[in-house]
Amino acid sequence: VALPAADALQGNWSGRFALPPGGRVAVENIHGNLVVEGWDRAEVDVVVTKKALAATGRLADVRVGVEFGPQSLTFRTLYPGDLEEPVQVDYRLRVPRQVRLEGLRTLQGDITVRAVDGSIDARSLSGNIVDENVSGRVVAHALTGNVVATLRSLPAPGAALVLDTVNGDVDLMLPPRPNADVDVNTVAGEVVSNYVFTTDAALGDTTRRVRLGNGGVKVSLQTVRGNIRVGERCNQL
Structure with a gap:
């Protein structure tokens, strides 16, 4: 389905x-x-x-493709073969609270997720990624931008919880009294926490760990x- 604009x-x-709850939602922007x-x-x-x-931006040439099935829904921004078209496309979605957000993508822009339980996979080349009041598996990758997550509860043991960026800060607020093994790694920055991290030669000079x-x-x-x-939500730094 292609949806043009005037x-x-x-x-x-x-x-x-x-x-249905537990369904999959993806956005490719x-x-x-x-x-x-x-x-x-x-x-x-x-x-x-x-x-x-810009005055040369043609909204009608930029479309939104929609692919949907009983358990999945994907939105995809479609440019007319030239990614230089000066048109910005912003998405605002409300989704079932129990959801699998396994493909949130944008090259230039921020990604914000609030109040979902399930799984999140968010990636932006240039922009901030913020996950607020979420629970379950979280994977967030940015190239230039901050990555922030506030967790209501941790995922099940064995599930991934990965936040990383190249140019930016990483901020994680865990639920109270978490059971987790945390590795942190910054090359040109500081680690701010009330937890006592230790270094491990096997992990390299810039990686620290705490159980x-x-x-x-x-x-x-x-x-x-x-x-x-x-830190923890009840003990914010």
Whole structure:
């Protein structure tokens, strides 16, 4: 399904799709922000806003492709063969609280996820990634931008919890009294935490580790040029 917009400096499109709890949602964007919020309905509500960044920006040439099935829903920004088209596309979605966000992608833009349980896989080349009040598996990768996560609960042991960036800070707030094994690595930055991290020669000079509680969930926090901040929601630094 291809959804065109009218020629203007700004155009909006909205839609609603049935999706059961535990379904999969993906967004593949190029230039623009993604905001995803959980709600207590078995459906996805989406609002897409297209903005011309220059007089030459043609909104009608930039489309949103939608692929949907009984258990999955994918939105994809489609440019007319030339990624230099000066049009920004922002997505705002409300999704079932129990959801698998296994493909949130944008090249230039921020990604924000709020109040979901399940799994999150978010990647941005240039932009911040913020996961607020979430639980379950979280993987967030940025090239230039900060990565921030506030967890309501940890994923099951064996599930991934990975936050990393190259140019930016990493900030993680864990639930109270977590059971986790946390590795942090920053090349040109500081680690700010009330936890006592130790170094391990086998891990390299820039990696530090701490076991919280009984351990179990593997947590990896990494940046090259930036600081790492880690604590608990009831004991914010």
